[in-house]
Amino acid sequence: xxxxxxxxxxxxxxxxxxxxxxxxxxxxxxxxxxxxxxxxxxxxxxxxxxxxxxxxxxxxxxxxxxxxxxxxxxxxxxxxxxxxxxxxxxxxxxxxxxxxxxxxxxxxxxxxxxxxxxxxxxxxxxxxxxxxxxxxxxxxxxxxxxxxxxxxxxxxxxxxxxxx
Numbered sequence: 001x002x003x004x005x006x007x008x009x010x011x012x013x014x015x016x017x018x019x020x021x022x023x024x025x026x027x028x029x030x031x032x033x034x035x036x037x038x039x040x041x042x043x044x045x046x047x048x049x050x051x052x053x054x055x056x057x058x059x060x061x062x063x064x065x066x067x068x069x070x071x072x073x074x075x076x077x078x079x080x081x082x083x084x085x086x087x088x089x090x091x092x093x094x095x096x097x098x099x100x101x102x103x104x105x106x107x108x109x110x111x112x113x114x115x116x117x118x119x120x121x122x123x124x125x126x127x128x129x130x131x132x133x134x135x136x137x138x139x140x141x142x143x144x145x146x147x148x149x150x151x152x153x154x155x156x157x158x159x160x161x162x163x164x
Contacts, residue, residue: 040061041061042059045057053075053077076088087112090109091109092107095120097120102128106122119138132161133149135150137152
């Protein structure tokens with residue numbers, strides 16, 4: 001129980017990526033947050049200290065002041081010696097990331113909190129009030145504030161934008 005509380009506390013303090021409030025288009029899905037409280041809920045929660053992972057499973061909802069992420073499963077990997085060092089955050093299955101100005105969906109989202117890199121893969125769709133982008137993959141560098149959409153092995157990146 002003590003380890004579970006430690007892992008939960010670290011998940012709450014580690015922060016999740018949030019996209020900039022000033023992001024005007026679907027192509028600028030970037031920003032940086034992490035401040036504030038993060039809440040995670042799911043149908044089940046387990047900790048496997050042998051592999052240093054905490055897993056939420058079933059109707060998972062992750063929220064903070066700036067972002068809401070929903071998915072079927074969220075796994076937080078932490079370094080040996082305790083959950084104070086989240087090394088990887090992975091959401092899979094019907095991933096949806098909602099911010100004030102944008103919604104992004106895909107099959108899998110991976111966040112590296114040290115590098116501040118968010119990768120969204122599998123049928124990526126990013127919507128904002130000014131446009132929509134479809135791609136196989138999206139790589140967001142929260143430090144450089146860049147977003148790169150890629151087509152993957154087949155297809156192309158498609159964007160439709162509306163002038164305001």
